[in-house]
Amino acid sequence: MAVGGGLNFMVIIVIASTLQIASRSLAGAGDMVADTCARCSRSNPNVNYTLCVASLSEYPESRVADLHGLALISAKPLLSGLATIASVAKDLRDKTPPVSPARSCLDACMEMFRDAEYDLGSAVAAIEEWRYGDAKTSMSATMDAPVTCEDEFQEQDMAPPPAIKAQSKPLFQQGVISLAIISLL
Numbered sequence: 186m187a188v189g190g191g192l193n194f195m196v197i198i199v200i201a202s203t204l205q206i207a208s209r210s211l212a213g214a215g216d217m218v219a220d221t222c223a224r225c226s227r228s229n230p231n232v233n234y235t236l237c238v239a240s241l242s243e244y245p246e247s248r249v250a251d252l253h254g255l256a257l258i259s260a261k262p263l264l265s266g267l268a269t270i271a272s273v274a275k276d277l278r279d280k281t282p283p284v285s286p287a288r289s290c291l292d293a294c295m296e297m298f299r300d301a302e303y304d305l306g307s308a309v310a311a312i313e314e315w316r317y318g319d320a321k322t323s324m325s326a327t328m329d330a331p332v333t334c335e336d337e338f339q340e341q342d343m344a345p346p347p348a349i350k351a352q353s354k355p356l357f358q359q360g361v362i363s364l365a366i367i368s369l370l
């Protein structure tokens with residue numbers, strides 16, 4: 186009886202300390218996203234801390250990721266943002282009369298977004314291969330695309346379509362976050 190009680194006690198100690206280790210490593214992982222975003226917003230005031238934490242936390246793998254992993258994860262919202270803005274540009278283009286200045290701007294934008302998707306792929310490949318200088322160059326090119334698209338309209342004295350502008354700012358903000366994380370590597 187006394188031996189049984191001792192064993193039970195041991196089992197409880199082992200379970201308790203296992204749980205403690207598990208909860209400590211979970212808390213530690215959660216802090217990694219918050220810590221990284223805090224470091225990013227300190228090094229670059231344009232980094233939106235709230236958006237940084239929210240967008241990285243959306244991916245469950247961020248809970249166990251190191252800085253290198255977080256840099257890769259930070260590219261994901263850009264990939265979906267680019268797909269969205271590219272499809273917005275295509276929809277607008279298909280509704281715009283052919284051989285019009287707006288149509289040629291939208292054609293140019295579609296090409297820019299295609300290039301940006303390619304640049305983003307290069308940025309991810311560069312992160313995976315620890316070529317962080319190249320990653321920064323490609324990421325900068327990626328996030329320039331929506332700005333360059335808007336410039337295309339402004340150069341022709343036209344206002345950029347609101348649907349494009351609505352997608353362009355969040356995409357740029359995600360790019361700022363990703364670039365800041367890569368810069369910490």
Ligand SMILES: *[C@@H]1O[C@H](CO)[C@@H](O)[C@H](O)[C@H]1NC(C)=O
Nearest residue numbers: 232233234235236237239358
């Ligand atoms: C930062 O991001 C949050 C969440 O997306 C947003 O609500 C807030 O307006 C953003 N702040 C700035 C200054 O853009």
